[in-house]
Amino acid sequence: xxxxDFPMLKEDLIYLDNGATTLKPQCVIDKITEYYxxxxxxxxxGDYDISFKVDQEYEKAREIVRNFIxxxxxxxxxxxxxxxxxxxxxxxxFFGKFLEKNDEILITQSxxxxxxxxxxxxxxxxxxxxxxxxxxxxxxxxxxxxKKSITPNTKVISLASIxxxxxxERPIKEICxxxxxxxxxxxxxxxxxxxxxxxDVQDLDVDFLAFSGHxxxxxxxxxxxxxxxxxxxxxEPQTYGGGMNESFDSPDEVYLKDLPTRxxxxxxxxxxxxxxxxxxKYLEKxxxxxxxxxxxxxxxxxxxxxICIPHLDILNIxxxxxxxxxNVNDIFSQDVAYxxxxxxxxxRAGNHCAKILKKETGVQNSLRVSLxxxxxxxxxxxxxxLLSNKEKIIEGML
Amino acid sequence: xxxxxxIMNHYTSSPYKIKKEDIKDYQKISVQSDSCIDHLxxxxxxxxxxxxxxxxxxxxxAIATSSCSILLKNCINRNFTEIQExxxxxxxxxxxxxxxxxxxxxxxxxxxxxxQGNRKACAYLPYKGLKQILGKEL
Numbered sequence: 001x002x003x004x005d006f007p008m009l010k011e012d013l014i015y016l017d018n019g020a021t022t023l024k025p026q027c028v029i030d031k032i033t034e035y036y037x038x039x040x041x042x043x044x045x046g047d048y049d050i051s052f053k054v055d056q057e058y059e060k061a062r063e064i065v066r067n068f069i070x071x072x073x074x075x076x077x078x079x080x081x082x083x084x085x086x087x088x089x090x091x092x093x094f095f096g097k098f099l100e101k102n103d104e105i106l107i108t109q110s111x112x113x114x115x116x117x118x119x120x121x122x123x124x125x126x127x128x129x130x131x132x133x134x135x136x137x138x139x140x141x142x143x144x145x146x147k148k149s150i151t152p153n154t155k156v157i158s159l160a161s162i163x164x165x166x167x168x169e170r171p172i173k174e175i176c177x178x179x180x181x182x183x184x185x186x187x188x189x190x191x192x193x194x195x196x197x198x199x200d201v202q203d204l205d206v207d208f209l210a211f212s213g214h215x216x217x218x219x220x221x222x223x224x225x226x227x228x229x230x231x232x233x234x235x236e237p238q239t240y241g242g243g244m245n246e247s248f249d250s251p252d253e254v255y256l257k258d259l260p261t262r263x264x265x266x267x268x269x270x271x272x273x274x275x276x277x278x279x280x281k282y283l284e285k286x287x288x289x290x291x292x293x294x295x296x297x298x299x300x301x302x303x304x305x306x307i308c309i310p311h312l313d314i315l316n317i318x319x320x321x322x323x324x325x326x327n328v329n330d331i332f333s334q335d336v337a338y339x340x341x342x343x344x345x346x347x348r349a350g351n352h353c354a355k356i357l358k359k360e361t362g363v364q365n366s367l368r369v370s371l372x373x374x375x376x377x378x379x380x381x382x383x384x385x386l387l388s389n390k391e392k393i394i395e396g397m398l
Numbered sequence: 399x400x401x402x403x404x405i406m407n408h409y410t411s412s413p414y415k416i417k418k419e420d421i422k423d424y425q426k427i428s429v430q431s432d433s434c435i436d437h438l439x440x441x442x443x444x445x446x447x448x449x450x451x452x453x454x455x456x457x458x459x460a461i462a463t464s465s466c467s468i469l470l471k472n473c474i475n476r477n478f479t480e481i482q483e484x485x486x487x488x489x490x491x492x493x494x495x496x497x498x499x500x501x502x503x504x505x506x507x508x509x510x511x512x513x514q515g516n517r518k519a520c521a522y523l524p525y526k527g528l529k530q531i532l533g534k535e536l
Contacts, residue, residue, distance in 0.1 A: 332457065333435070334458075338517075351435065365435055398511065
């Protein structure tokens with residue numbers, strides 16, 4: 001649906017790599033262009049009209065984000081460069097301050113690198129222990145397995161709400177309830193879920209949430225860190241400099257601004273922030289429930305056809321999202337992707353930054369189709385048609 | 399043989415894509431593409447200024463795998479100067495500089511393929527690895 005809003009889809013492109021990034025609707029492109037052509041000033045310099053306009057648009061975008069994720073306060077919404085930076089800020093800026101040797105962090109083997117490597121680094125620095133919640137036979141996280149995994153030393157559970165290869169949705173609300181009863185913090189990597197369904201941080205009761213703008217029709221280089229206000233108050237900035245300080249005279253006399261500005265040092269990605277605000281307005285106009293339902297139906301349509309192809313090995317026949325990971329038997333995933341590219345079908349081949357997932361699935365690399373609301377049944381038909389003919393794939397991979 | 403046949407032979411049944419148990423006499427270099435998922439582990443056995451044996455492991459596409467196989471075939475029992483010449487000649491070919499076609503053996507099959515999208519990086523990946531080994535030796 002809404003194909004006509006996307007300039008990239010005016011060509012006969014079949015874009016099925018939405019887990020990596022999404023296409024941009026014209027309204028977002030226009031909004032960014034408007035900033036660069038009509039009021040291209042810096043933020044926080046309201047002495048003249050166009051800078052005042054920047055501040056207005058910038059803070060308007062923050063309010064749009066707050067409302068979109070149902071945060072209680074605007075101060076709980078921090079603009080970052082993306083999910084990766086947000087998760088690093090949580091790991092080093094918050095937990096780096098409080099965790100001690102032998103404290104335990106629970107993640108899973110299906111997390112994206114951005115929800116693994118910051119913890120690995122913290123483990124080397126502080127001597128904290130990283131443990132993996134066992135996944136069930138479908139590579140899902142169950143509340144039961146979370147309960148079995150905690151010990152008196154568990155301090156943090158950090159999980160993707162939807163994973164980027166298996167596409168399973170985790171029971172975050174139930175996990176938060178259980179975790180908080182046991183004084184454990186919950187960090188949610190929302191990169192693959194926030195663009196595709198409603199997010200309510202108060203209802204989930206999550207402590208921190210990270211997500212990226214470019215995976216939800218927004219510009220690249222912009223993302224969000226949400227944190228409960230009392231927790232963000234304790235967060236140590238990871239970047240110091242302009243914009244975030246109130247005053248300074250000497251190392252002992254540095255006074256920082258209030259939230260969220262103190263966590264947004266330097267000239268911000270103004271065009272990115274304003275573009276993200278517009279992207280969210282656009283998604284809300286379509287309706288997040290409608291997007292979720294459309295993607296689920298399209299996935300079901302795709303799976304019903306793909307399972308009929310005998311030489312396909314699908315990693316996640318069952319899944320809660322628009323992600324389908326598979327391999328063509330005996331053909332390296334990249335060669336298949338290369339073949340599909342000849343027909344302007346964009347899919348991703350690889351380990352998708354989930355490099356320890358192979359320990360769980362036994363599969364090193366795969367092809368990933370990740371859907372969004374502008375994909376159609378016709379896109380799927382074209383894909384299925386090409387994948388059905390194994391001989392043609394072998395012929396076409398060179 | 400046609401280009402396609404040469405590439406597919408080296409891709410599907412390379413005599414150099416093997417696993418060895420005893421690797422103590424071999425130097426290993428791992429190379430990974432920056433832009434895709436090609437990953438090669440190249441093992442070479444060096445005696446004086448010569449590569450006397452070589453093989454590779456890894457997961458990579460048809461182009462990277464066959465390119466590695468053809469490269470190693472042309473390195474075994476050659477000295478470093480000859481190998482360096484072979485590599486330079488290949489680099490010249492993929493960078494549109496004058497090159498000696500006869501010296502390239504089967505590596506000539508990549509002459510056109512490297513013009514397709516990202517395939518140049520795939521074909522060159524094993525060369526990047528071998529150069530790192532030679533850099534240590536020269």
